[in-house]
Amino acid sequence: MSKNEIKVGILGATGAVGQRFVQLLENHPWFRVTALAASERSAGKPYSEAVTWRLDTPIPAAVVEIPVSLCEPGLDCDLVFSGLDSAVAGPIEAAFAAADYAVVSNSKNHRMDEDVPLLVPEVNADHCGIIDRQRKRRGYGRGFIATNPNCSTIGLAMALKPIADRFGITRVAVTTMQALSGAGYPGVSSLEILDNVLPYIGEEEEKMERETLKLLGRFHDGRIKNARTVVSAQCNRVHVQDGHMECVSVALENETDVNGLAEALRNHRGPPQELGLPFAPRRPIIVRDEPDRPQPRIDRDAENGMAVTVGRIRPCPVLDMKFVVLSHNTVRGAAGTAILNAELLRTRGFLD
């Protein structure tokens, strides 16, 4: 282990998000998985025995024999990624932060805490400044909690950000067609979704309508001030494995046209691109001109699943402009953004 490597633990390591963390962190240039934690049922077993591995690549050799620990401070690492179930994530993550661990979480529990950053590095990297306030208020030392948004919110916010910056957004109406992997395993029964659409995903619309405002908000004077944008979401589950599609309409403060919007999206770059972070896609937003793109199966893996794809940009007779956004819900929409968040936080000195 090189002296620049950071030891990493994964909380909820046997779950769907935890497995994705384990998979994506294999061969990471900065982070090295040294601790895996899960519930009592798994504790003590080697990871390969404790987990029912469901990803298409094999379990990374480096973690096969790591014994699974309980989710309690004391893990041999400095940074933990949390893929914990929201039923238990809240106090566990707080305990780790209090014990000087950097906690980078995909769970919803602390997302809306006023002193916790809800981060997508291409959208609101500066919000990580709130961590200073968090440490002071909560009496944390080196520890802190940072979170990423809900899967459907991440794709949306990435597409909205350059539009908001350039033209101003007052209102957003979004209808999603979300992939089955978003519900975890076993998740949706095959009998429910075969030849069907489910027009409801519990709490999803509330998350999109709430989290987007924090993401597009301003960090100023040591506080995050939510954007005043109004968001309306309608969320559906469709018969797709990976890749959330979103049909979006936006009302703008300043007029533009198809080319103006496309250019703003296409040229968008954020700190991950500028810093050349390991998990940064070269282009965070890919704009396609074909009339029938993006499509989940064809476009979800663009830039290793870290880019979002936007297509069908056109005027909206009701609001101002409309378009379609696709993002890989378990990579860019979950573990991938969490890892990018940790990379960003390191470059900003929060892991020192």
Added chain:
Amino acid sequence: MSKNEIKVGILGATGAVGQRFVQLLENHPWFRVTALAASERSAGKPYSEAVTWRLDTPIPAAVVEIPVSLCEPGLDCDLVFSGLDSAVAGPIEAAFAAADYAVVSNSKNHRMDEDVPLLVPEVNADHCGIIDRQRKRRGYGRGFIATNPNCSTIGLAMALKPIADRFGITRVAVTTMQALSGAGYPGVSSLEILDNVLPYIGEEEEKMERETLKLLGRFHDGRIKNARTVVSAQCNRVHVQDGHMECVSVALENETDVNGLAEALRNHRGPPQELGLPFAPRRPIIVRDEPDRPQPRIDRDAENGMAVTVGRIRPCPVLDMKFVVLSHNTVRGAAGTAILNAELLRTRGFLD
């Protein structure tokens, strides 16, 4: 054949819509299929040989041996249902109308002609009055052309009508998730839609944005005046056999709440219900209160596929109210509405 029965021909009888006409008209109390017409390739053959029948019920015995004719006036019938391809429908339908046939068409060609009614009986039954003008302008005698809207427009318009009547609608944003049968046979390749969503259906958005205005328009002073409502549509194809889902948001002139909207929808009745027409659903709009309904597989066959189902009525932060509409795209959305149109036209004396 009882003397009250009306002889019916079907144009495009071997196609997807034509087959559905043949199927739905079996045992119709008023209409009796006496003529089947298709292209030269089929002409002269008995129907059962000419057609590649794709519906789940068998070919009705009464039509098995009817020889297929060419699509030219001279058919032994008074009324023709047209399921013709839009590449040829325009002049053929006009020729039949000029030759004293009542033409009730599912094709798009004449839908927006200012003197042709675009009819859904529960929405704008009075628009059939424009036929008088049509006959006069075009010099038709007993003949005329009446049309029904595009499949995705029918479900939308049925849900909008009672809302427009009671509260006034200024703007409509709709995102559809449409079934594969809407593309006809062979239609969408399995390789395109497996594990996928297609965010584009040629011309569909334009049809929804245009036809809805005519449907919600007023017939006044011998003319149809389009509604001033603004409609924005985003249309997608999903992995479902039958049943178009639509996520709708509406801006209203007069405020209401969930109960008010639900009541307006639930209580809506039109001439088909009042007249007890054979194809009329008892309830044209079924409102469901469960959080996860409607669903295509479960709800599409409500009232033999002639009812639309509305669910998830709730306030919309961007416009005023939002909800989900489902309709069976090949029954209520095509042949079923055409038959109901013919039934209405008969009660109004246009088939005399």
Added chain:
Amino acid sequence: MSKNEIKVGILGATGAVGQRFVQLLENHPWFRVTALAASERSAGKPYSEAVTWRLDTPIPAAVVEIPVSLCEPGLDCDLVFSGLDSAVAGPIEAAFAAADYAVVSNSKNHRMDEDVPLLVPEVNADHCGIIDRQRKRRGYGRGFIATNPNCSTIGLAMALKPIADRFGITRVAVTTMQALSGAGYPGVSSLEILDNVLPYIGEEEEKMERETLKLLGRFHDGRIKNARTVVSAQCNRVHVQDGHMECVSVALENETDVNGLAEALRNHRGPPQELGLPFAPRRPIIVRDEPDRPQPRIDRDAENGMAVTVGRIRPCPVLDMKFVVLSHNTVRGAAGTAILNAELLRTRGFLD
């Protein structure tokens, strides 16, 4: 309630098979549901509250308010249909039989008991004679247990029976492609079966290889003697809602050809047809000549799901003849056959 009606209870009434019993028994001319029993969690609640109803037709009005009982003798009925989980079915069914209830079960627990009939009325109706022996050995009075086979075995046995009778069968090789509903609810996760085939169904091959021999066996001298046929099964789960497909090859004692085999299948009739039992399909086996039939979606509902469909009959270069069988796995393959069994048992006097 007419004096000829028989009061019926359903054990496991809230489960997948139990719901199907409730659905199929609505309007049954002989049987009237008067008792519904399930686990403690449901006991005491009205059926409509206790059940999460998953079938496409509504809950029959007659049972909506029946309070759910525990699965213990004392139910107000003479006959019970059991859709109990095999984890608990064994002793409960025995207790009901001991308490003078006729028990007609879909569960596997007693299927291979030597004194319990494993019945498909068109295959081995005479096996019900073993009930006399059962009553004597077990000291039952009016009570008894009768069972139906596993879903995939029923379709196979129905196709094999007329062939065995006419030509003799020595060996059977069968590969199945089974529907998702066979796994119950929630059953197979959508993530497991989307774009996939699962080449394994727990215990299914053993059941087919074992139960088929009892079904084709002879009832002689008060005992059931298994057939000497050798059966080899390979079972797969595919992306289909209802309808098990089976590719079958058979080795025969006496030679035949395609026409001979088709005729034997097509002409097969059993006691249900002769007696005109309410649930009897007119033709238990439908033979199709098209090269690409049967297909699950098109053929599973033939004769209300009670007929099996056979197609692609042709010589097999390895054994003698091969063909494809389709049956509706939750109707003919489960609750439907159980009801037909009860009808048969009544006509044979076992319910007196």
Added chain:
Amino acid sequence: MSKNEIKVGILGATGAVGQRFVQLLENHPWFRVTALAASERSAGKPYSEAVTWRLDTPIPAAVVEIPVSLCEPGLDCDLVFSGLDSAVAGPIEAAFAAADYAVVSNSKNHRMDEDVPLLVPEVNADHCGIIDRQRKRRGYGRGFIATNPNCSTIGLAMALKPIADRFGITRVAVTTMQALSGAGYPGVSSLEILDNVLPYIGEEEEKMERETLKLLGRFHDGRIKNARTVVSAQCNRVHVQDGHMECVSVALENETDVNGLAEALRNHRGPPQELGLPFAPRRPIIVRDEPDRPQPRIDRDAENGMAVTVGRIRPCPVLDMKFVVLSHNTVRGAAGTAILNAELLRTRGFLD
């Protein structure tokens, strides 16, 4: 272009198989695509305009601007891969061979010609010796025709070969569940396969029953002598994108058990492995011990789609042993094997 590179043309370059050739040959260490040929409709256009590219990776930059030629000798290359439709492949391929081109074809037309090798390098590499006879008989100079088998036959033959070598095979019964990509584009309509299985694929069973015998045959005394094995195939299309599953039973000359069979399969190596050919999978056959593998979605891409995966090895009560085979139908089952054939033929001097 290095002097060791071989110039390659692709016949039928715009079709499904042709596109796969183009994709797989990008960056090939020996072969460089210098000519693309298709029908008159495409001729003269740059490849990127002529083709409707349907693969998930982009069109290789090196071929984007190659102008499409007609399928006639005169192409600037020494070797042609043929993905031509069988309606035209026969005489075109013969014309190229006569004009001194090496023709490596995926089309069925010449597969069963007695002087044409039907090759899978791990199965019957020595059959390429028949090319000497072909050249002599047909008067070819440097040219020749070599073919690969049908997609479903390749996976089967690869699994059978080591079993035949070690234990002898007298009879084979196979039931396939084949992927949609095997039917090309547009191929199977989504309306035919949604919630369905198609129990028929035109000519597929005949091909499997015929081609397997040639593959397992002996090349002796300048002739290929078919194996005496008897094969019976039942072929089905299922709702899977890529990956053919096959349930196989075999009768053996010499007894073995699960371990013996597994070992024979697992240890099999052929000339591609020994020679380290560029497209050779390290292990041509992967044996899995889990009860529920192989599965198409999880296992089809093993070794870049060039390995076949065998699982569920167990005794067969009817024949001797049974198991499940999976192969990627458009890689190992088509273009990938053709390329491996060309690599083999080069090492044997046939491209000199």
